Amino acid sequence: MPKFAANLSMLYPEFDFLDRFEAAAQDGFKAVEFLFPYAFEPHDIAARLKDHDLQQVLFNAPPGDWAGGERGLACLPGREAEFRAGIVKALDYASALACPRIHVMAGLTPLLENPLVVQTTYCNNLRWAALQAAKQGVEVLIEPINTRDMPRFFLSRQDAAHTLIEEIGAPNLKVQMDLYHCQIMEGDVAMKLRHYLPTGRVGHIQIAGVPQRHEPDLGELNYPYLFSVLDELGYAGWVGCEYRPARGLQPGGTSVGLSWLKSYG
Numbered sequence: 001m002p003k004f005a006a007n008l009s010m011l012y013p014e015f016d017f018l019d020r021f022e023a024a025a026q027d028g029f030k031a032v033e034f035l036f037p038y039a040f041e042p043h044d045i046a047a048r049l050k051d052h053d054l055q056q057v058l059f060n061a062p063p064g065d066w067a068g069g070e071r072g073l074a075c076l077p078g079r080e081a082e083f084r085a086g087i088v089k090a091l092d093y094a095s096a097l098a099c100p101r102i103h104v105m106a107g108l109t110p111l112l113e114n115p116l117v118v119q120t121t122y123c124n125n126l127r128w129a130a131l132q133a134a135k136q137g138v139e140v141l142i143e144p145i146n147t148r149d150m151p152r153f154f155l156s157r158q159d160a161a162h163t164l165i166e167e168i169g170a171p172n173l174k175v176q177m178d179l180y181h182c183q184i185m186e187g188d189v190a191m192k193l194r195h196y197l198p199t200g201r202v203g204h205i206q207i208a209g210v211p212q213r214h215e216p217d218l219g220e221l222n223y224p225y226l227f228s229v230l231d232e233l234g235y236a237g238w239v240g241c242e243y244r245p246a247r248g249l250q251p252g253g254t255s256v257g258l259s260w261l262k263s264y265g
Contacts, residue, residue, distance in 0.1 A: 005031035007242040025052035033058035042096035056099040062086035072105025075122040075154040101139040106154035130170035143176035146184040174203030208243035217260035
């Protein structure tokens with residue numbers, strides 16, 4: 001049976017962020033993930049994790065100017081110093097939160113840059129980040145993200161992510177396989193799982209309904225079948241619930257929408 005982690009950036013929007021830890025624990029979650037922790041002191045987040053017996057399993061490295069539309073720095077030539085400072089900051093948080101992995105967003109493809117320079121920048125930055133993370137036993141994850149939600153996102157396909165990881169050759173560099181993004185860009189999700197999970201290069205999985213990114217029982221993907229595939233393949237990692245509750249900000253909306261989870265204990 002898969003192990004599910006609540007994504008606190010999307011779930012429980014009816015609560016302030018630091019109150020979402022308690023809400024997730026009350027609904028039976030044993031682990032959480034979120035996008036960015038940097039608006040809060042690490043000791044405040046660590047206290048919520050401890051108080052509610054939760055494990056932090058994932059968060060993102062700083063993405064640049066998120067409010068201004070940036071979606072990561074890793075592929076952006078000329079931003080290497082800012083990228084490295086962000087990785088150092090993320091690893092400090094990972095240490096404080098006992099988090100074993102961080103997601104490094106690729107960024108949007110620069111329109112006027114030589115594609116070879118962009119690719120080289122991305123690989124060099126990932127190689128450096130993986131080396132720093134390895135010093136404290138942390139994995140670095142890269143995630144293919146669909147270009148409907150994020151036009152021009154540099155990394156959008158599973159095969160491209162795995163090829164990059166093979167080329168870089170860092171054992172702690174892995175793929176964050178979001179089945180929502182995979183379905184939108186490629187489809188054939190079950191066969192993608194069967195192909196990539198045995199390689200050992202998938203470090204984390206995320207889920208959401210397609211196409212509206214609501215609960216996994218809403219939409220075109222047959223998640224009970226996909227969960228059985230994960231069991232068949234012996235996937236022992238976490239499955240992040242990174243979706244927007246269909247009931248939105250309604251009181252208790254997230255919890256009501258978790259009826260799909262009850263059959264998994």
